[in-house]
Amino acid sequence: MLIFPNAKINIGLNVINRRDDGYHNLETVFYSIKINDALEVIEAQELSFESSGLKIPGRIEDNLCIRGYHLLKKDFDLPPVKIHLHKNIPIGAGLGGGSADAGFFIRLMNQKFELGLSDDRMIDYARKLGADCAFFIKNKPVFAFDKGDEFEPVKLDLSVYEIVLVMPPVHVSTAEAYGGVKPAEVKQSLMELVELPVKEWKSHIKNDFEVSIFKNHPEIRGVKAALYEAGAIYASMSGSGASVFGIFDKLPDLSEFEKSNQVFTNL
Numbered sequence: 138m139l140i141f142p143n144a145k146i147n148i149g150l151n152v153i154n155r156r157d158d159g160y161h162n163l164e165t166v167f168y169s170i171k172i173n174d175a176l177e178v179i180e181a182q183e184l185s186f187e188s189s190g191l192k193i194p195g196r197i198e199d200n201l202c203i204r205g206y207h208l209l210k211k212d213f214d215l216p217p218v219k220i221h222l223h224k225n226i227p228i229g230a231g232l233g234g235g236s237a238d239a240g241f242f243i244r245l246m247n248q249k250f251e252l253g254l255s256d257d258r259m260i261d262y263a264r265k266l267g268a269d270c271a272f273f274i275k276n277k278p279v280f281a282f283d284k285g286d287e288f289e290p291v292k293l294d295l296s297v298y299e300i301v302l303v304m305p306p307v308h309v310s311t312a313e314a315y316g317g318v319k320p321a322e323v324k325q326s327l328m329e330l331v332e333l334p335v336k337e338w339k340s341h342i343k344n345d346f347e348v349s350i351f352k353n354h355p356e357i358r359g360v361k362a363a364l365y366e367a368g369a370i371y372a373s374m375s376g377s378g379a380s381v382f383g384i385f386d387k388l389p390d391l392s393e394f395e396k397s398n399q400v401f402t403n404l
């Protein structure tokens with residue numbers, strides 16, 4: 138069985154406070170975009186994992202697909218499988234690429250082996266693999282809170298706009314992002330702010346990771362500024378960075394961006 142895990146962007150991200158478990162309470166809005174990996178699972182004699190495309194850092198045992206397999210195997214009598222992941226979603230980009238693979242892997246296994254899991258049960262499994270993973274079970278626009286793994290649906294449809302995603306040649310780890318952030322309470326919830334017209338987002342909706350990440354990586358700040366200069370209605374770093382997205386009425390000339398960055402359109 139073959140599926141195509143997709144990336145997400147964060148529309149706003151407020152880090153509210155540090156929790157006793159070391160995580161942070163946050164609020165954000167997740168929105169799916171059309172940058173995809175390809176994930177194939179077939180029954181085999183023994184468990185194996187291989188990947189093509191972008192090089193995935195870290196050990197195979199730590200890959201979120203393999204961790205997902207072991208997590209489900211504890212509760213279900215699963216046969217060994219061969220997993221092939223074609224990696225296309227940039228890594229260290231704040232696009233939740235690894236998390237998407239994890240969420241979609243659980244969905245695939247549920248379907249392929251008829252495990253009978255409801256969305257809520259799959260969300261419980263996904264949460265155990267990482268805060269972002271749970272979003273990819275339903276994969277619909279949501280306001281996320283607590284660790285970023287509790288959700289309320291939001292009505293958000295950006296399909297009339299052109300979304301441009303720019304990935305500069307720098308990677309930011311989630312640990313670096315949380316290490317530099319200063320948590321703060323919010324005056325007005327993102328749940329309400331995201332209902333404002335997109336043209337008003339610029340003066341109301343922010344990503345708290347930008348302050349420290351822009352200080353450490355001024356080129357990311359430069360990409361955001363350039364997206365506004367090119368006519369973006371709204372632009373922001375996604376999640377923990379390093380990618381930056383811009384929302385446009387019309388696709389701008391992207392040749393300057395393409396000189397030193399990876400650029401994605403038709404999202």
Ligand SMILES: C[C@](O)(CO)[C@H](O)COP(=O)(O)OP(=O)(O)OC[C@H]1O[C@@H](n2ccc(N)nc2=O)[C@H](O)[C@@H]1O
Pocket residue numbers: 147150159160161162163165231233236266267268269270283284285311312315376377
């Ligand atoms: C930055 C975001 O992508 C925004 O959507 C997420 O908050 C990150 O989610 P994720 O990559 O799934 O994160 P996890 O794999 O669960 O955690 C990685 C590390 O990020 C930090 N972390 C993550 C989520 C959260 N709400 N608070 C945290 O402090 C913790 O130090 C944790 O050890």
Ligand SMILES: Nc1ncnc2c1ncn2[C@@H]1O[C@H](COP(=O)(O)OP(=O)(O)OP(=O)(O)O)[C@@H](O)[C@H]1O
Pocket residue numbers: 193194195199200201202222224227228229230231232233234235236238239269309310311376377378
């Ligand atoms: N299937 C996978 N694809 C990519 N990275 C994976 C995967 N499984 C585990 N990882 C580990 O996760 C790390 C980065 O994950 P990911 O791509 O989710 O980060 P990100 O782009 O910063 O996104 P976010 O912070 O929004 O989740 C990699 O360095 C890698 O070691």
